[in-house]
Amino acid sequence: MRMTGHGFDSNARKTSSPLAFVVFFKSLFGAGLLALPNVLGRVGLILGAVIYLSVALGCSFSCYLLLRAREITSELIEGNATRPPASATSRLFGGDHNSRHLKLNERQTKSSDKRHHLVTYGDLADALLGNAMATATRWTIIILNVLFTAGLVIIICENLGSFVPDNSNIADDENHNIMSGRHKVGLLLLPLVSVLVQIPWLQDMWIISMLGLAVYTGGVIGSSFFSAFWTILFGDVSGRNLPTDLWELKWDGVPAFMGNAVYALEGINLALPTVHAMQNPSDATRVVCGSVVLYGVVTLMFASIAYAGGLGGGDGTGLSAEECDVSTKCITPLMLQSLIQITLSLAMLLSIPVMLYPSTEMLEVMLTDRLEKKAESHAKWRQANNANSGVELHEFARRESETELLVGKQGVSNSSVVGYTSIDSVIFATDEEQEFSQDRSWKLRLFLSSLTVMLGTVMRSFTHFSGFVGAVGLSFAGFVLPPLLFLRAHEAANLPLRWPMLVGMAFLVIFGIFNMAAGGVASIRGIVEQMGQ
16 A cells, blocks of 8 residues: 555555455554553553443444445545435534535535545545635544654653763753753654655655554563553562552543553544545445544453552552653563563664654645645736737736735735736746645655654653643644534535434534543643752
């Protein structure tokens, strides 16, 4: 599967449903897995397991809503949707559904063929919610991808910081340039990441993701199980023991835990590209929703065993929860821990260009589309210049100025000279601007790579950071938007909607909003406290 500016290339070879299941399931494994033993210890095993499985079912349901909305919208675009005379959605929204149906088809017919495929989250939002919401959705996905990449940087700094001499605790009033080990790692990462994101062939290196999966399954999960079972069965010669609060119900840690659970589980931004790459899109619901549920069960087993084996720190283990913010920092024996930390950091370093690629590509496409729209508008000026007289051209300029063609570029005066001089200057300036933007795309990549490295270096706790991203960003994209898109798709197609589905969607939205508020506040409080230490 190959990414393009609007998603997966329509000419790429389609995959079978079993292979799509494997690829999607593999893609769900991310950095959030490393924080699960720690956050599970903040709520207790029983309470954490119930909440985590509930979040997994919620994520699966949100993926179903998104995929169903895509299916209905695709049928509307192709003109094959059925439109019954009345529906529950009509009573909910009201209005003429036939006119909405025609409006949807008209907008999509005018769009490019790539948009017809509804490959990305933004494409579907554009079809159902309009340009404004589509832009907001695309920016949300871009920001989330950047934050995901910053999370990789945090883990690299956490793992490699212990190998770098740390003199940040040395009191020296005359030297204010003392840095911690993680800051030194961040300085080393900055040039490396900046160079890696500029290498084009890294964008398509699927072997990098396979390397990351191998490190996760054989390295992190395998070594974590070994360390946990060693502690559970034999104890640790270094004095580490089993946690004493394993069965406690810690309700005060629920808000922060939900954010981390969403971060570890939510893969909704991968759902639409997966469907587009499948030979049989009708199997998409089983592939995507089944993968999410299976991933929830597998990761819960991992987190439970790792937490019971002391990899999450806490009471009775001999280590604080802050020391085990990332589970790889608490693996035993020490030699195995060092090996896993180094190999995991290397795999994540090579994964950063792959993680940043969708954001850079989406931004470049958005800028290119904006320039193309300007070029189309300026083509009107050329036609007017060739076909109309000076007076007509001046009148044309006056009308077009009201559509923000010349707003911010030039003022349209009452002199007809503007119709001949300033118009040509705008046309030539735009062509040069477009060429400049295409030739300098490396600046965009450099900016994003620098931003992610600096953000990942400053943040000291991956647990609090991932909790904030999951609570605020992913809850909106994963629990609020899918029900809205699902309702709008049914409204446009005038399809019936039963009340159990409405209740389920209402519960999903309420959970998302609650998680954004409670989880966001808890995570921000944790970040502030961590930064103040």
